[in-house]
Amino acid sequence: MSAHAQTSPSVAPPSSSRLVAKGSSWSRGDKIGVAMAWGAGFLLCLLAASIVLYMLYRGLQYLDLALLVTHPEVGLDQSRTGGFLDPIQGTVLLTVLATAIAAPVGVGIAVWLSEYGRPAWLARAVESGVEIVAGTPSIVLAIFGLLVFQQSFFGFLSFTAEGNAVFGRSFFTAGAIMSLIALPLIVGATREALQAIPAHVREASYALGKDRIATIRRVLLPASRRGIGTGVTLGMGRVVGDTAIVVVLLGASLQIQPENGTPVWGLLKGTGSTLTTYVYNNSPAGEGNAPEKAYAAAFVLLLIVIFLNFAVDLIARRKEPAWTR
Amino acid sequence: MNRAVSQDAKPKDRTDQRAELALGALASAVLLLIAFMIVFVFVKAWPSFASNGLAWFLPGGNVDEQLTNIFNSPASPDDYAYTLRAWPLLYATALITGISVLLATAISLLSAMFIVEFAPKPMRRILQPVVRLLAAVPSVVYGLIGILVLVPFVGNHVIAESQKEAVRYVIQLDGTSVLVGVLVLTVMITPIMVAIVTDALRSVPRHWTEGAAALGINRWRALRTVGLRAARPAIVAAAVLATARALGEAIMLSMVSGSVGFAPNPLDGMTFFFEPARTLAATVVDNAEGLSVKPFGQTIYAFAAVLLVSSAFLSFAGWAARQSMRKYTLQAR
Numbered sequence: 054m055s056a057h058a059q060t061s062p063s064v065a066p067p068s069s070s071r072l073v074a075k076g077s078s079w080s081r082g083d084k085i086g087v088a089m090a091w092g093a094g095f096l097l098c099l100l101a102a103s104i105v106l107y108m109l110y111r112g113l114q115y116l117d118l119a120l121l122v123t124h125p126e127v128g129l130d131q132s133r134t135g136g137f138l139d140p141i142q143g144t145v146l147l148t149v150l151a152t153a154i155a156a157p158v159g160v161g162i163a164v165w166l167s168e169y170g171r172p173a174w175l176a177r178a179v180e181s182g183v184e185i186v187a188g189t190p191s192i193v194l195a196i197f198g199l200l201v202f203q204q205s206f207f208g209f210l211s212f213t214a215e216g217n218a219v220f221g222r223s224f225f226t227a228g229a230i231m232s233l234i235a236l237p238l239i240v241g242a243t244r245e246a247l248q249a250i251p252a253h254v255r256e257a258s259y260a261l262g263k264d265r266i267a268t269i270r271r272v273l274l275p276a277s278r279r280g281i282g283t284g285v286t287l288g289m290g291r292v293v294g295d296t297a298i299v300v301v302l303l304g305a306s307l308q309i310q311p312e313n314g315t316p317v318w319g320l321l322k323g324t325g326s327t328l329t330t331y332v333y334n335n336s337p338a339g340e341g342n343a344p345e346k347a348y349a350a351a352f353v354l355l356l357i358v359i360f361l362n363f364a365v366d367l368i369a370r371r372k373e374p375a376w377t378r
Numbered sequence: 379m380n381r382a383v384s385q386d387a388k389p390k391d392r393t394d395q396r397a398e399l400a401l402g403a404l405a406s407a408v409l410l411l412i413a414f415m416i417v418f419v420f421v422k423a424w425p426s427f428a429s430n431g432l433a434w435f436l437p438g439g440n441v442d443e444q445l446t447n448i449f450n451s452p453a454s455p456d457d458y459a460y461t462l463r464a465w466p467l468l469y470a471t472a473l474i475t476g477i478s479v480l481l482a483t484a485i486s487l488l489s490a491m492f493i494v495e496f497a498p499k500p501m502r503r504i505l506q507p508v509v510r511l512l513a514a515v516p517s518v519v520y521g522l523i524g525i526l527v528l529v530p531f532v533g534n535h536v537i538a539e540s541q542k543e544a545v546r547y548v549i550q551l552d553g554t555s556v557l558v559g560v561l562v563l564t565v566m567i568t569p570i571m572v573a574i575v576t577d578a579l580r581s582v583p584r585h586w587t588e589g590a591a592a593l594g595i596n597r598w599r600a601l602r603t604v605g606l607r608a609a610r611p612a613i614v615a616a617a618v619l620a621t622a623r624a625l626g627e628a629i630m631l632s633m634v635s636g637s638v639g640f641a642p643n644p645l646d647g648m649t650f651f652f653e654p655a656r657t658l659a660a661t662v663v664d665n666a667e668g669l670s671v672k673p674f675g676q677t678i679y680a681f682a683a684v685l686l687v688s689s690a691f692l693s694f695a696g697w698a699a700r701q702s703m704r705k706y707t708l709q710a711r
Contacts, residue, residue: 078596079596079598083596083598083599086488086598086602087496087598089488090488090489090491090492090495090496090598091492091496092488093485093486093488093489093492094488094489094492094493094496094497094501094505096485096489097485097489097505097508097509097512097568097569097572098501098504098505098508100512100565101508101511101512104512104515104519104523105511107523107527108519108523158404161401161404161405162401162404162405162408164401165398165401165402165404165405166405169398169401169402175402175405175406176405178409179405179406179408179409181693182408182409182411182412183408184693185412185689185690185693186408186411186412188618188619188622188689188690188692188693189415189626189686189689190622190625190626190627190628190659190685190689191626191628192626192628192659192662192663192682192685193415193419193626193659193662193682193685193686193689194415195666196419196662196666196669196678196679196682197415197418197419197682199669200418200419200422200679201414201418233411236408264393264394265394265397265398266393266394266397266398269397290514293516294514294515294516294517294518295516296516296517296518296628296629297628297629297659297663300629300663300666301663301666301669329516329518329629332518332519332522333518333521333629333633336521336522336525336526336633337525337526337633338521338525338632338633338637344526347522347526348522348526351518351519351522354516354518354519355515355516355519358514358515358516359511359514361514362507362510362511362514366507
């Protein structure tokens with residue numbers, strides 16, 4: 054990551070040209086423009102390098118393996134507030150939950166849009182609907198979710214206080230709204246993959262007597278595994294990084310607080326926090342004000358995100374079977 | 379294409395029809411969800427709009443005091459306080475979003491041109507993952523770096539004591555400011571735009587720019603006059619996406635741009651950029667704990683309603699702009 058920072062930033066336009074335009078004149082304005090383009094390119098590299106290196110420095114400085122396996126505690130001093138085991142578990146749980154909802158729904162919508170898509174006006178409406186969901190701020194989705202899940206109809210998904218007031222905050226509700234963030238990415242990637250499959254693949258399947266849904270299940274979905282994988286991984290990246298929904302819908306409690314009752318169901322009905330809210334609450338903006346813990350947790354968060362990014366690359370590089378081309 | 383084939387060639391059987399119905403219902407659920415969202419949020423927000431009228435959007439008084447009054451309003455529904463003049467928040471949102479999108483557009487156009495045309499091969503290979511990494515860093519990490527590194531730096535070294543003195547009785551300058559908010563937000567939204575614009579510039583047909591070069595203009599001009607022009611719909615789409623992201627950014631801005639509902643005054647000269655401001659989204663996230671207080675919750679939902687309308691309007695404006703550019707350009711996806 055830092056290797057490029059050392060290459061000397063030569064500002065002159067390079068002589069080897071991809072467009073053959075010898076003898077064309079370079080006015081001063083053009084030269085300034087090219088210089089600014091070089092500057093912008095280097096600025097991006099510099100930013101990424103400094104962010105990663107700075108977080109690496111702070112992370113190695115403050116991250117202690119013990120932090121990863123101890124529960125957070127309430128304490129006035131940074132040395133007594135424990136680690137962030139619960140936020141890590143919360144991040145994993147919430148991501149799995151959101152992906153488990155978003156992946157089948159997203160793939161289903163993409164399949165309908167690309168393979169059925171009738172009536173056309175409905176397909177167009179759904180398409181812009183997905184776009185609108187993608188454009189809606191996550192904080193708006195979050196408080197909309199709170200409004201919905203506080204209806205007594207959804208009482209079974211979260212704590213219920215005396216007098217039938219539904220708390221509305223739980224892993225279930227947060228996961229459901231989080232899935233909306235991942236949804237547009239999954240729909241987009243799956244759709245692109247389905248549309249890239251040539252028509253003769255479908256025709257071959259029909260010729261063998263398969264109907265449309267069997268073709269989708271046995272031929273098209275396996276052929277677009279790579280696209281689906283990319284979309285799901287990108288969606289997971291968004292879910293891992295989102296803070297607003299966790300603040301509003303997961304309660305952002307320090308430790309995971311399962312509801313008493315059946316073990317798994319009670320856990321999902323309970324509240325908790327993720328790495329993002331842990332960082333937020335421990336930054337000077339939150340109540341904890343423990344910058345060392347915040348840096349350590351942010352470093353772990355960054356590692357997860359970089360790993361997911363890397364996974365996208367790996368998935369995209371996988372070879373598709375020859376018949377899908 | 380394949381749809382036409384399948385329609386005539388295939389005998390319709392029941393499972394297939396049922397599958398189509400089920401998938402169609404699933405897809406329509408998205409529309410239902412959006413309808414629900416709009417109705418729910420607006421119904422909840424209505425009392426706040428109704429009791430303030432259009433004055434809701436205008437300046438007047440201290441917005442933080444008004445919010446406190448609403449939060450502490452008496453328990454009986456008849457005495458609920460709703461008075462709110464949300465102008466400082468709207469102004470802060472427009473200001474921070476606007477400046478960052480302008481900056482991000484300039485930087486992303488330049489760096490996309492750099493990546494497509496001027497970058498040496500090794501650099502081009504580095505830049506793609508760099509852009510993706512910058513786009514993937516969670517906003518709370520940006521916020522953390524902003525509040526722990528940039529805010530103290532600006533507060534201690536950039537803002538002069540005389541500037542702090544000058545506005546002392548109005549607002550305290552401690553580094554959480556429009557400046558830091560805009561800078562960090564620009565870093566957050568630039569990579570989104572770079573990725574889209576780069577793709578679009580790459581898909582400009584080679585012979586278009588070659589034709590321009592054949593007429594004797596240099597590479598920079600060819601790219602600027604032909605490439606960028608052809609990619610205009612994608613640039614608009616990128617700007618819309620970036621603006622939507624900026625409008626909705628809550629956590630990072632609530633960390634670095636100050637938690638004071640203050641309208642920075644352009645008459646203050648340079649100090650203007652050092653004054654704190656709080657956007658709508660940041661206000662919502664800062665006050666999420668008060669949602670259970672009824673009139674206060676309704677006010678917060680009013681902020682959400684404004685955000686919802688602006689992001690919907692934004693997508694529509696982007697669509698309309700792309701339609702008007704149809705001629706002589708490449709269509710954005």
